[in-house]
Amino acid sequence: MIKIAPSILAADFANLERDIFRVRDADYLHVDVMDGLFVPNISIGLPVVESVRKVTAMPLDVHLMIDRPVRYVERFCKAGADIVTVHVEADSEENTRKALELIHSQGRRAGVVLKPKTPAEAALPFLERCDLVLVMTVEPGFGGQRFMEDMMPKLRQLREWIDSRKPDCELEVDGGIDPLTCKTVIANGANVLVAGSSVYKADNIPDRIRELRG
Numbered sequence: 474m475i476k477i478a479p480s481i482l483a484a485d486f487a488n489l490e491r492d493i494f495r496v497r498d499a500d501y502l503h504v505d506v507m508d509g510l511f512v513p514n515i516s517i518g519l520p521v522v523e524s525v526r527k528v529t530a531m532p533l534d535v536h537l538m539i540d541r542p543v544r545y546v547e548r549f550c551k552a553g554a555d556i557v558t559v560h561v562e563a564d565s566e567e568n569t570r571k572a573l574e575l576i577h578s579q580g581r582r583a584g585v586v587l588k589p590k591t592p593a594e595a596a597l598p599f600l601e602r603c604d605l606v607l608v609m610t611v612e613p614g615f616g617g618q619r620f621m622e623d624m625m626p627k628l629r630q631l632r633e634w635i636d637s638r639k640p641d642c643e644l645e646v647d648g649g650i651d652p653l654t655c656k657t658v659i660a661n662g663a664n665v666l667v668a669g670s671s672v673y674k675a676d677n678i679p680d681r682i683r684e685l686r687g
C-alpha cells in the first residue's frame with residue numbers, strides 16, 4: 474500500500490492544529506526541521522514537535538535537515554517523533570550510524586536521507602539498520618520546488634537493494650510530489666510519498682490525498 478505523508482511546511486503555522494486535522498486521512502505527518510546551516514532555511518524545532526505530538530495520533534515522520542543530527546536525535550524522539558531521518562551528508566559515517574542507534578534505543582524508527590547529488594550507494598553502509606530510506610526529489614530547504622525526474626534511476630536502485638537486503642525498509646520520496654509525479658515515483662519503487670504544496674493547495678484535501686496514492 475502507498476502511504477502519504479503531508480508536509481506541515483506547507484501548512485499555516487498560525488493554524489497548525491487545524492491544518493494537521495485537515496490531513497487526518499493520510500498515513501504519516503511529515504515534519505521538516507531546518508537549522509539554517511545544513512540547508513539555507515530555518516523552519517521548526519523541538520517545541521513545535523512537542524506541541525504537534527499533543528494534538529495528533531498520526532505517526533510523526535521527522536526529517537532532520539540539520540548539521541550533525543546525532544546531537545539532537547534523542548531529543549526529537551523524546552519530543553514525540555515516531556520516525557526520525559538524518560541526512561548522510563550531515564556527518565561522518567560513524568556518527569550517522571550512532572544517530573540511527575540512538576533513535577532505535579528510544580524505540581523509534583530510523584532512516585537516512587539522500588540529497589539529489591548524493592548517489593544511491595551512500596545509503597548502503599546503513600541499509601541493514603534503516604526502517605526507511607528517503608530520496609530527495611528536490612534540493613532540501615524549501616517547499617514548492619519542481620520535481621527532479623532524474624532521481625528515478627537512484628530510486629529504482631534503492632528499491633532493488635531494499636527488496637534483496639532489507640525488505641521491510643520503506644522507501645520514501647520528498648519534493649515536488651503531485652497527482653502526476655506520484656505515478657512516476659510509485660512506478661519506480663517508492664512506497665511513502667511526502668507532499669506539501671500539492672496537499673495544502675488542493676481544494677479538497679481528502680480527495681487529493683486519495684489521488685496521490687496513485
Ligand code: DX5
Pocket residue numbers: 480482483503505536611612613614615616617618647648649650667668669670671
Ligand atoms: C523540502 C522538504 C519537503 C517539502 C516538500 O526541504 O523536505 O518536505 O515540504 O514540499 P513540496 O511537496 O511542496 O515539494
Ligand code: ZN
Pocket residue numbers: 480503504505536647667
Ligand atoms: Zn521533508
